[in-house]
Amino acid sequence: xxxxxxxTSHPSTKDYVRIAIFLAVxxxxxxxxxxxxxxxxxxxxxxxxxxxxxxxxxxxxVGWFMHLRFEDSFLARFFGAGFVLAMALYGIVLAxxxxxxxxxxx
Amino acid sequence: MTTTASRPASxxxxxxxxxxxxxxxxxxxxxxxxxxxxxxxxxxxxIIGGIEALLLRIQLAGPNGSFLNAGxxxxxxxxxxxxxxxxxxxxxxxxxxxxxxxxxIGARDVxxxxxxxxxxxxxxxxxxFLYSVIFFGDPTPxxxxxxxxxAIVAGNLDPTDATLLAGLPDGGWFLYQPNAGPAYxxxxxxxxALIGLQILGIASLISAINFIVTVFNMRAxxxxxxxxxxxxxxxxxxxxxxLFSLPIIAVAxxxxxxxxxxxxxxxxxxxxGDPVLWQHMFWLFGHPEVYILILPAMGIVSxxxxxxxxxxxxxxxxxxxAGAAIAFLGFxxxxxxxxxxxxxxxxxxxxxxxTMTIAVPTGIKIFxxxxxxxxxxxxxxxxxxxxxxxxAMFVIGGLSGVTHSIVPSDWQxxxxxxxxxxxxxxxxxxxxxxxxxxxxxxxxKITGRMxxxxxxxxxxxxxFIGFNLTFAPMHWLGLQGMVRRTWRYAPETGLGPWNxxxxxxxxxxxxxxxxxxxxxxxxxxxxxxxxxxxxDARTIEWTxxxxxxxxxxxxxxxxxxxxxxxxxKYTEDEEGRPVRKDDADDLVARLDHDGRNPKSPIHMPAPSxxxxxxxxxxxxxxxxxxxxxxxxxxxxxFIGPLITIGALIGWGIEPLEEPEEHQExxxxxxxxxxxxx
Amino acid sequence: MADTFEIEEGAEVPEHAEVHDSHHxxxxxxxxxxxxxxxxxxxxxxxxxxxxxxxxxLLYGGRDFDSVVPRDIYDIPFTSxxxxxxxxxxxxxxxxxxxxxxxxxxxxKTWLMATALLGSVFLGGQVFEFxxxxxxxxxxxxxxPAASAFYMLTGFHGTHVALGIVMLLSLFGIARREGGLSEKxxxxxxxxxxxxxxxxxxxxxxxxxVYLIGAx
Numbered sequence: 001x002x003x004x005x006x007x008t009s010h011p012s013t014k015d016y017v018r019i020a021i022f023l024a025v026x027x028x029x030x031x032x033x034x035x036x037x038x039x040x041x042x043x044x045x046x047x048x049x050x051x052x053x054x055x056x057x058x059x060x061x062v063g064w065f066m067h068l069r070f071e072d073s074f075l076a077r078f079f080g081a082g083f084v085l086a087m088a089l090y091g092i093v094l095a096x097x098x099x100x101x102x103x104x105x106x
Numbered sequence: 107m108t109t110t111a112s113r114p115a116s117x118x119x120x121x122x123x124x125x126x127x128x129x130x131x132x133x134x135x136x137x138x139x140x141x142x143x144x145x146x147x148x149x150x151x152x153i154i155g156g157i158e159a160l161l162l163r164i165q166l167a168g169p170n171g172s173f174l175n176a177g178x179x180x181x182x183x184x185x186x187x188x189x190x191x192x193x194x195x196x197x198x199x200x201x202x203x204x205x206x207x208x209x210x211i212g213a214r215d216v217x218x219x220x221x222x223x224x225x226x227x228x229x230x231x232x233x234x235f236l237y238s239v240i241f242f243g244d245p246t247p248x249x250x251x252x253x254x255x256x257a258i259v260a261g262n263l264d265p266t267d268a269t270l271l272a273g274l275p276d277g278g279w280f281l282y283q284p285n286a287g288p289a290y291x292x293x294x295x296x297x298x299a300l301i302g303l304q305i306l307g308i309a310s311l312i313s314a315i316n317f318i319v320t321v322f323n324m325r326a327x328x329x330x331x332x333x334x335x336x337x338x339x340x341x342x343x344x345x346x347x348x349l350f351s352l353p354i355i356a357v358a359x360x361x362x363x364x365x366x367x368x369x370x371x372x373x374x375x376x377x378x379g380d381p382v383l384w385q386h387m388f389w390l391f392g393h394p395e396v397y398i399l400i401l402p403a404m405g406i407v408s409x410x411x412x413x414x415x416x417x418x419x420x421x422x423x424x425x426x427x428a429g430a431a432i433a434f435l436g437f438x439x440x441x442x443x444x445x446x447x448x449x450x451x452x453x454x455x456x457x458x459x460x461t462m463t464i465a466v467p468t469g470i471k472i473f474x475x476x477x478x479x480x481x482x483x484x485x486x487x488x489x490x491x492x493x494x495x496x497x498a499m500f501v502i503g504g505l506s507g508v509t510h511s512i513v514p515s516d517w518q519x520x521x522x523x524x525x526x527x528x529x530x531x532x533x534x535x536x537x538x539x540x541x542x543x544x545x546x547x548x549x550x551k552i553t554g555r556m557x558x559x560x561x562x563x564x565x566x567x568x569x570f571i572g573f574n575l576t577f578a579p580m581h582w583l584g585l586q587g588m589v590r591r592t593w594r595y596a597p598e599t600g601l602g603p604w605n606x607x608x609x610x611x612x613x614x615x616x617x618x619x620x621x622x623x624x625x626x627x628x629x630x631x632x633x634x635x636x637x638x639x640x641x642d643a644r645t646i647e648w649t650x651x652x653x654x655x656x657x658x659x660x661x662x663x664x665x666x667x668x669x670x671x672x673x674x675k676y677t678e679d680e681e682g683r684p685v686r687k688d689d690a691d692d693l694v695a696r697l698d699h700d701g702r703n704p705k706s707p708i709h710m711p712a713p714s715x716x717x718x719x720x721x722x723x724x725x726x727x728x729x730x731x732x733x734x735x736x737x738x739x740x741x742x743x744f745i746g747p748l749i750t751i752g753a754l755i756g757w758g759i760e761p762l763e764e765p766e767e768h769q770e771x772x773x774x775x776x777x778x779x780x781x782x783x
Numbered sequence: 784m785a786d787t788f789e790i791e792e793g794a795e796v797p798e799h800a801e802v803h804d805s806h807h808x809x810x811x812x813x814x815x816x817x818x819x820x821x822x823x824x825x826x827x828x829x830x831x832x833x834x835x836x837x838x839x840x841l842l843y844g845g846r847d848f849d850s851v852v853p854r855d856i857y858d859i860p861f862t863s864x865x866x867x868x869x870x871x872x873x874x875x876x877x878x879x880x881x882x883x884x885x886x887x888x889x890x891x892k893t894w895l896m897a898t899a900l901l902g903s904v905f906l907g908g909q910v911f912e913f914x915x916x917x918x919x920x921x922x923x924x925x926x927x928p929a930a931s932a933f934y935m936l937t938g939f940h941g942t943h944v945a946l947g948i949v950m951l952l953s954l955f956g957i958a959r960r961e962g963g964l965s966e967k968x969x970x971x972x973x974x975x976x977x978x979x980x981x982x983x984x985x986x987x988x989x990x991x992x993v994y995l996i997g998a999x
Contacts, residue, residue, distance in 0.1 A: 010881075016874060051992075051996075072813065082349075086830040086831045086834035094838055097382075314828075325812040351831075353831035361935065364931070372843075755953075
């Protein structure tokens with residue numbers, strides 16, 4: 001389609017493979033963290049680290065594989081709106097239930 | 107994007123070709139026809155919902171009423187609410203969106219014409235599915251209450267109470283769990299409600315996506331976002347509310363359906379589930395939903411008031427911002443429906459405060475509407491009267507709404523008629539008055555004739571008086587302690603006289619609606635021809651002939667300003683007063699002529715069988731889920747998806763428009779720029 | 784929030800003032816393809832959909848019940864592998880799209896099929912996991928709310944994957960029948976790709992929140 005061709009700096013096949021390797025490594029680190037926590041205990045540091053790693057994976061897939069980086073920022077705002085709204089609403093619901101503590105770390 | 111692939115037309119069916127008659131309506135992808143169908147269907151359900159309300163009022167006219175039994179009463183208030191919200195106000199709004207949105211932004215159709223037809227068919231099948239409970243349902247009376255061990259003890263209802271009416275859904279429109287769960291609402295009535303609402307939600311979600319893309323992508327040249335009529339803005343805001351709130355209720359409905367059908371324990375306290383979770387999920391959707399109901403009416407009023415005040419809308423940008431702000435804040439107030447559910451004190455305070463802030467953007471709108479009328483040369487036609495009625499009644503409903511944000515006061519009011527009074531003032535005095543205003547205003551656009559003004563004014567006054575007679579006394583009935591959803595009250599309560607007044611009011615409203623119906627039927631055939639611009643209007647849907655030609659705009663419009671049509675007709679004198687240009691009448695005559703005589707052939711999206719086929723599969727799946735323990739149910743679970751997926755494949759193969767060589771003769775056309783889905 | 788940001792947009796969105804001829808409305812005011820915009824809009828609402836299921840699990844998943852709960856019986860190595868498979872299917876998906884954009888129709892077909900296969904492996908893993916939980920640990924859909932929430936969440940995600948596989952195979956079928964994907968179907972490929980990646984990012988969230996953190 002003509003309107004995808006305007007993005008000049010599209011990644012190449014090699015770039016996509018590199019990104020995938022990066023994602024795989026992050027996943028491996030996540031699993032490793034899980035076992036590290038099982039083995040020695042991380043005093044609650046595992047959750048924020050895991051959330052951080054999965055956020056990076058999330059952003060990379062959305063940005064590169066879904067091409068959002070190369071699209072009109074308009075789409076990103078739509079997409080971001082749904083994500084932020086979901087986080088906010090469900091965060092509040094879980095906080096009201098006492099299932100998570102807002103603003104108090106993972 | 108151009109869908110120019112010249113592939114052979116669909117080979118599964120012969121492409122439907124009729125432009126008139128029954129099949130043209132079944133296969134249409136024309137946003138105007140779809141809008142008209144939405145409108146008639148909605149008014150059909152309006153009558154059903156109205157009859158249900160009248161039955162309730164007959165029962166409550168005096169103490170210890172015996173017109174309905176308790177089961178029937180429960181069914182009536184539940185179906186009344188569900189019908190009025192999901193099958194009347196939402197589809198009437200959808201009718202306006204469909205008919206007007208493309209006209210107001212200068213487009214030939216919505217972004218996805220066939221998807222638009224799909225929404226409509228899913229909607230109507232969903233509504234009929236919901237009501238088909240009366241044929242297939244199982245009118246088991248409520249089973250009674252759980253004793254301390256959790257076992258259900260027999261209810262105090264006579265088995266003979268299991269009548270046809272009592273077999274309708276009876277859990278309240280909010281279907282609170284576990285009351286509407288398997289233990290306390292046996293039978294299939296609630297399943298029909300849950301799955302029916304699920305189907306209706308799919309229809310609305312598809313519409314929402316369609317309207318959002320339409321508003322952003324299908325605007326005529328020069329139609330910047332801040333030149334769009336307020337009604338278009340409100341359509342966009344409502345579409346966003348639907349987009350983000352429907353998935354929540356979809357999940358909640360899935361969970362409740364699984365609880366009832368497959369034995370999950372999400373909301374069943376006896377199995378460790380949490381009934382309050384249902385309340386959160388329901389009201390996360392339910393509160394945006396009330397803005398989904400009211401914002402279209404606000405958009406209509408924002409068109410009718412300035413036109414009939416012969417002034418521009420006061421504070422256009424403020425009204426647009428306020429509408430968006432109401433929607434945004436509307437996502438953050440859901441728990442004010444749950445102050446008596448035992449949520450933590452901090453949450454109660456926070457939600458009380460957030461609720462109060464809603465009054466700010468709403469107040470901005472009210473003042474802007476008054477500012478619009480201030481100093482204008484007002485024309486008191488029926489549309490204007492309904493709009494003014496809207497503003498006045500909505501203020502009353504809005505103020506009683508603010509009293510609910512005060513938590514201790516809300517505890518007192520919870521589940522009383524005070525609440526019933528409040529939401530009828532905003533939804534009937536507000537939304538429905540606004541929608542009637544829109545019907546009187548745009549009737550000429552649809553039919554080319556005017557609704558009779560004399561009958562219209564009688565309709566307005568009868569409905570206005572009837573409305574206040576019905577719902578004003580509910581305020582004090584509620585404050586005196588009359589509780590909702592209770593089929594009887596004792597004579598000693600002294601609530602009888604005002605209840606009689608309410609019942610008389612309800613029948614007065616019914617009289618008003620009957621007058622409206624007569625007016626509609628009469629004016630559609632015998633009404634005065636409207637000409638092109640009956641209201642001396644501001645927005646571009648009035649720059650094309652009435653009734654709207656199939657192609658909408660003979661020449662794509664180019665927009666130069668907000669209220670473009672007004673600026674074509676009017677200029678200002680040195681004191682800033684509008685002065686009609688000398689050539690304005692010529693302009694109107696020329697527009698009427700040009701609009702009827704396009705210079706070159708115009709191609710529109712071709713009709714299609716696939717939307718209705720695809721929609722047909724969904725209610726079948728619904729029956730399949732409800733009767734999945736039977737052979738027929740299992741068969742339906744197979745046939746339903748087969749029809750839907752089959753239609754989807756046919757849809758994918760069929761091009762939106764007929765290929766070029768057919769265009770010379772047929773109605774097949776291309777709407778390049780419209781999505782092929 | 785979604786409803787406030789478009790206002791500024793009025794000033795920013797360039798009015799692609801194309802010249803129209805009188806019988807076409809070739810117009811996408813934002814310059815974004817209708818179908819693509821529609822897909823992104825749809826996906827943003829899917830956050831609310833999956834968010835509800837995930838929160839439902841977060842609410843119930845940590846509670847104790849008399850019967851077996853998911854967090855006690857997760858098979859982390861197994862799920863890690865199936866997560867990896869789904870992640871790699873995103874790579875093959877993007878390669879299919881990339882191949883088409885460079886005109887490599889054979890590559891497109893190959894990668895489409897690879898994506899569908901990886902997706903099927905993921906689904907197969909899920910079926911195996913469910914079977915193991917039900918047969919070996921006797922944790923069924925109706926055991927307790929935590930189990931219900933787990934099956935609903937992963938089940939609805941799996942349904943999305945299955946739907947994606949159907950779409951991938953349809954595209955593959957079209958490409959084979961017609962010797963390649965036309966321009967129209969090129970957009971379809973892009974849309975299916977967006978959907979597929981979205982299903983993948985939802986799994987990224989589920990894998991971390993529900994499995995890794997949920998089991999701790």
